[in-house]
Amino acid sequence: MAGFLMDNYPPQPVTFVRGEGSRLWDVDGKSYLDFLGGLAVTSLGHAHPAVADAIAQQARTLLHVCNLYGTTIGPEVAETLDRLIGGGGRIFFANSGAEANECAIKLARKWGGGAGRGPNGRGRYTVVSTYGSFHGRTLAALAATGQPAKHEPFQPLPEGFRHVALGDIDAMDVAIDPKVVAAVLVEPIQGEGGVNVPPKGWLGEVRRLCDERDVLLVLDEVQTGLGRTGEWFGFQHEGVRPDVVTMAKALGNGMPIGACWARAEVASAFVPGDHGTTFGGQPLAAAAARATLAVMEAEDVPARATRAGARLGEGLAALPGVASVRGRGLLLAAELTDRQAKDVAGAALAAGLVVNAVTPTAIRLAPYLLVTDDELDEALDILETVLC
Numbered sequence: 190m191a192g193f194l195m196d197n198y199p200p201q202p203v204t205f206v207r208g209e210g211s212r213l214w215d216v217d218g219k220s221y222l223d224f225l226g227g228l229a230v231t232s233l234g235h236a237h238p239a240v241a242d243a244i245a246q247q248a249r250t251l252l253h254v255c256n257l258y259g260t261t262i263g264p265e266v267a268e269t270l271d272r273l274i275g276g277g278g279r280i281f282f283a284n285s286g287a288e289a290n291e292c293a294i295k296l297a298r299k300w301g302g303g304a305g306r307g308p309n310g311r312g313r314y315t316v317v318s319t320y321g322s323f324h325g326r327t328l329a330a331l332a333a334t335g336q337p338a339k340h341e342p343f344q345p346l347p348e349g350f351r352h353v354a355l356g357d358i359d360a361m362d363v364a365i366d367p368k369v370v371a372a373v374l375v376e377p378i379q380g381e382g383g384v385n386v387p388p389k390g391w392l393g394e395v396r397r398l399c400d401e402r403d404v405l406l407v408l409d410e411v412q413t414g415l416g417r418t419g420e421w422f423g424f425q426h427e428g429v430r431p432d433v434v435t436m437a438k439a440l441g442n443g444m445p446i447g448a449c450w451a452r453a454e455v456a457s458a459f460v461p462g463d464h465g466t467t468f469g470g471q472p473l474a475a476a477a478a479r480a481t482l483a484v485m486e487a488e489d490v491p492a493r494a495t496r497a498g499a500r501l502g503e504g505l506a507a508l509p510g511v512a513s514v515r516g517r518g519l520l521l522a523a524e525l526t527d528r529q530a531k532d533v534a535g536a537a538l539a540a541g542l543v544v545n546a547v548t549p550t551a552i553r554l555a556p557y558l559l560v561t562d563d564e565l566d567e568a569l570d571i572l573e574t575v576l577c
């Protein structure tokens with residue numbers, strides 16, 4: 190059957206058919222401990238009953254009407270997200286992280302006056318992002334992604350993107366030319382790039398440069414958002430105030446939904462007709478997000494991620510073959526001393542633990558945020574066996 194799918198992904202070693210909490214089962218009935226969560230998506234675990242019930246009930250009530258008409262659940266979710274971000278903003282719903290970022294990039298261009306044709310004629314449309322970043326696979330999100338090898342097969346990409354090294358404030362200072370730059374787009378922690386944490390204070394310095402030059406600070410919280418790093422959003426560790434925040438992954442606990450939040454004044458650059466989507470914010474996806482956020486708040490997932498992340502990080506650092514551990518909360522990478530990460534991830538999978546190789550020499554761990562101490566210890570035991 191896989192023969193009918195395009196060859197976008199490497200050969201898949203396992204076929205999963207069922208999940209519950211932190212467990213997955215394959216077609217042969219073998220069980221696995223899932224410490225990847227579908228790439229940091231299933232933050233409440235698989236088949237969470239509250240989310241499953243909300244989806245089932247909504248499926249019987251109203252799936253979709255499109256954005257030409259009002260619905261009730263999306264606006265409710267928008268209000269909750271605005272509160273968790275800090276208030277004073279507006280939300281656009283999308284269906285993925287890349288789409289949330291496309292919205293942010295288009296908003297920044299509109300706000301900056303595009304290539305000189307905007308109402309304020311400022312002609313600022315360039316977006317500065319960091320090398321090693323990942324912002325998605327659609328063309329503009331790909332152009333913002335700071336990984337030249339991923340650009341190569343798809344040239345020419347849209348113009349108006351430049352990149353600087355993560356943590357290099359002098360390079361950022363040079364890159365933010367106020368005549369052409371509309372926005373800086375960064376992840377508070379680079380996820381796909383290797384779980385790279387910028388130096389403390391760097392984000393605040395970027396904010397200062399943006400303020401000085403009237404440039405938007407757009408934070409891609411697609412992977413870091415919604416409790417994973419130990420705060421609702423990664424920027425909250427640094428006490429900065431963003432202009433735009435994008436999110437997706439954990440928002441529907443597996444139901445595809447993304448969102449772009451912007452300060453109300455920035456959001457007002459969009460007028461009807463500027464940007465849209467058929468599915469974004471539809472009742473089914475919004476019902477999943479509403480249920481997900483309600484459980485996240487009731488369980489105080491940021492606090493749980495902080496606690497569990499400390500235990501997991503300490504356990505990883507003590508394993509043989511682990512040189513160092515980086516990340517925050519439950520978004521961690523273990524840098525290996527002398528093994529290929531792909532081999533270790535493959536051996537862990539065979540031993541019943543799902544993790545992935547986030548770089549050639551580091552494995553990523555992003556378990557669900559309700560992970561128990563027993564599950565953490567079980568994962569560490571499997572990894573110890575694999576690494577010995």
Ligand SMILES: Cc1ncc(COP(=O)(O)O)c(C=O)c1O
Pocket residue numbers: 228285286287288290323324325326376380381409410411412413437438
């Ligand atoms: C930080 C970040 N931004 C954007 C994306 C793209 O999200 P999606 O795959 O849902 O388009 C990802 C996906 O890994 C991501 O980690």
